[in-house]
Amino acid sequence: MSRKARGFPFDTLTILMVLILLGLAFTSLYFALSYMRVQLKGSFPPAPAQGPAASGSSGSVPTLPADFPDSLEGVVALGKEIFMNTQNHPLSKPYVGAAMACTSCHLNGGTEAKGLTLVGTATAFPAYSPREKAVITLQNRIGDCFMRSLNGTLPPLGGPVLVALDAYITSLSQGLPMRMNPKSPTGPNALKPLQVDWTQADPKRGQALFQAKCAVCHGQEGQGVVGPPLWGPKSYNAGAGMADWKNLAAFIHGAMPLGNPNLTPEEARDIAAFVDSQPRPEFVLKDHLPPAQDLGVYTSKVLDEVKKVEPVKP
Incomplete structure (x- = not known):
């Protein structure tokens, strides 16, 4: 067939x-x-691990801690805790080298009008920074404080420490108009320079005033007692804003002695000249930067997002 x-x-x-x-x-x-x-x-080297991984590990996707708050209110509250106890809080402690907290300079949680207030500060960002020669965010500015005023290391950008502090500091500007600053990363309530003859500053006179007015809180050797250390290995380093004695003088005049600021502009000038003449850690930027893989983290808790192209709907 x-x-x-x-x-x-x-x-x-x-x-x-x-x-x-x-x-x-x-x-x-x-x-x-x-x-x-x-x-x-x-x-061949192994492929990068998939899914959540520990922050800073090579080939991984760093994520926020599992217990990081989900609500804005929770993150703001966490930010305030870190702000008030920066050198001891478990999240921020690894990045702090000084025996100081954010509130050591920004008094009363950053709300004291003449104590380096942060009310309104968030309205100035993003801002141009002459020091960085770039536009920076509020997180970048907070990170600078860790490296300089706290003599520590830059926390991961987008990580829990900077996100929480960003949220808290921004909450202090709630309802205020935006005033992005094209010249300097400072808010509308930044310290104003003292109107004094700076050429007449006398560090020796400032030392006598310090012993009489400041040592009870900051120690005879500036080591800190109930107040933060003002020089020495546990104080702010040479790159901090307070290391500019004219900035320090404006702060001292507006806020010191704590609770009863009564110094004349000339006395504040002389004390600042004395304090910033004392030894403190030097500032070398590269020594305060983390390894490249620790500079930032991915803050989203969604690690499996998929999007498809769809027709545009006018």
Whole structure:
């Protein structure tokens, strides 16, 4: 009986056989490539791990701690805790080198009008920074304080410490108009320079005033007692804003002695000249920067987002 009589046209059977042979060829090729991949696996570095991984590990996606607050109110509250106890809070302590907290300079949680207030500060950002020669965010500015005023290391940008502090400091500007600053990363309530003759500053007179007015809180040797250390290894370093004695003088005049600021502008000038003449850690930027892989973290808790192209709907 012919193929045509059995219902299998010759052309159809030929096509089926060709398809079967092609299938066998592709299957053989697949297994051959798989075998080669196994044999060569040791010659290449392992692929990056998928999913959540510890911050700073190479080839990973750093994430926020599992217990990081989900609500804005919770993050603001956490930011205030870090602000008030920066040198001891478990999240921020690893990045602090001084025996100081944010509130050591920004008094009463950053709300004291003449104590380096942060009310309104968030309205100035993003801002241009002449020091960085770039536009910076509030997180960048807070990170500078860790490296300079706290003589520590820059926390990861986008990480729990900077996110929480950013949220808290921004909450102090709630409802205020935006005033992005194209010249300097300072807010509308920044300290104003004292109107004094700076050429007449006398550090020796400032030392006598310090012992009489300041030592009870800051120590005879500036080591800190109930107040923060003002010089020495646990104080702010040479790159801090307070290391500019004219900035320090304005702060002293507006806020010191704590609770009863009563110094004349000239007395504040002389005390600042004395304090900033004392030894303190030097500032070398590269020594305060973390390894490149620790500079930032991915803050989203969604690690599996998928988006597809869809027709535009006018």
